[in-house]
Amino acid sequence: MCDISLLPQITITEFCNCFHTILKFSCVYCCVISEGKPLKDEDVLQLLPVGTTATFYFRDLGAQISWGTVFLSECIGPLVIYLMFYFRVPFIYAPKYDFKTSKHWVVHLACLCHSFHYVKRILETLFVHRFSHGTMPLRNIFKNCSYYWFFAAWMAYYINHPLYTPPYYGEQQVKTALGIFLFCQLGSFSIHVTLRNLKPPGSKIKKIPYPTKNPFTWIFALVSCPNYTYEVRLKDSLLSAERDSPVF
Incomplete structure (x- = not known):
């Protein structure tokens, strides 16, 4: 009262x-x-x-749910789902492959990259992001999470499949894609920090982002949401490194 x-x-x-x-x-x-x-x-x-x-x-x-909870659900789901395929838990592949990881080193590298990406996003949600809106309708969490969870399962199924074969161009293709992946991770983090600095703590002020002295933010001059540009490119690089053509 x-x-x-x-x-x-x-x-x-x-x-x-x-x-x-x-x-x-x-x-x-x-x-x-x-x-x-x-x-x-x-x-x-x-x-x-x-x-x-x-x-x-x-x-x-x-019924409402916080944006932070939605973001965490979007990230924790793919992290767990991918690891289930990586360790080949029962009922995914043939029984003889249960809990037997791949013999290809690039598959292990893919798991590290995928896990790093979503752990980074979880940490950004906890310590970097500032949300303008406190909550969203509870029903939207299923719509928001379905893409991330399904895409992670689809990609993980082929990369960790027992019949998987390494990229056609071998180690050079993997190294090139890994370089792009790391570059985009730095770019994504830089954009998130820049967007965070536009909002003082506890406020709902909205400002137009502009390029800063950080070279990774110069892309603001070309697109309005470069964090998604980096996000798409880093996923493309991961799939390219694995030659995961079915997911493409």
Whole structure:
């Protein structure tokens, strides 16, 4: 509950929280009837462009889940799924291959690269990313995770398959692809740090990113979301190193 005497000075978030228990909503937002647009969480009641009285509408947003939890689910799933194929747990390949890893060194390298990528993303989620929105609908976690989990399983199945054969161009192809992979990992990390620095802690300020002195950020002059550019290229390099043509 809230102190009625303080109502003019409280924010919309605090105002909605006053009614959260009473209305028993999972997640609430309110809006002024005159405009019908959701108010910002940081808006103060007495500063709203309304008269002495105003009507607020409350809406139940349903079950919510934090963006951080969604990101962690997207990353932990592929990490575990890939390792299941790498160690060839039962019921994936023929029984005679259970818990027998590949004899090809490039398969072990692929596992290291794949694991490194998702461990890096988990650490970035915990210590680098700053989320503008606190939550998202719970049902969206299945949609968001399905791509990452399915793609990891599809790729891991072929790379760790007992009949897998190394790349056609051999060690040179693997080294070239590995160099691109590491380059893109550095690029992705640089972009995430740059985007993080655009948002002060605890704020929802949105700024347009621009290239910095870091060469990996110069790609901002060409694309608006270069973190995804690096992401696509590093996955291409991993698949190229393994000659994983079915996944392509």
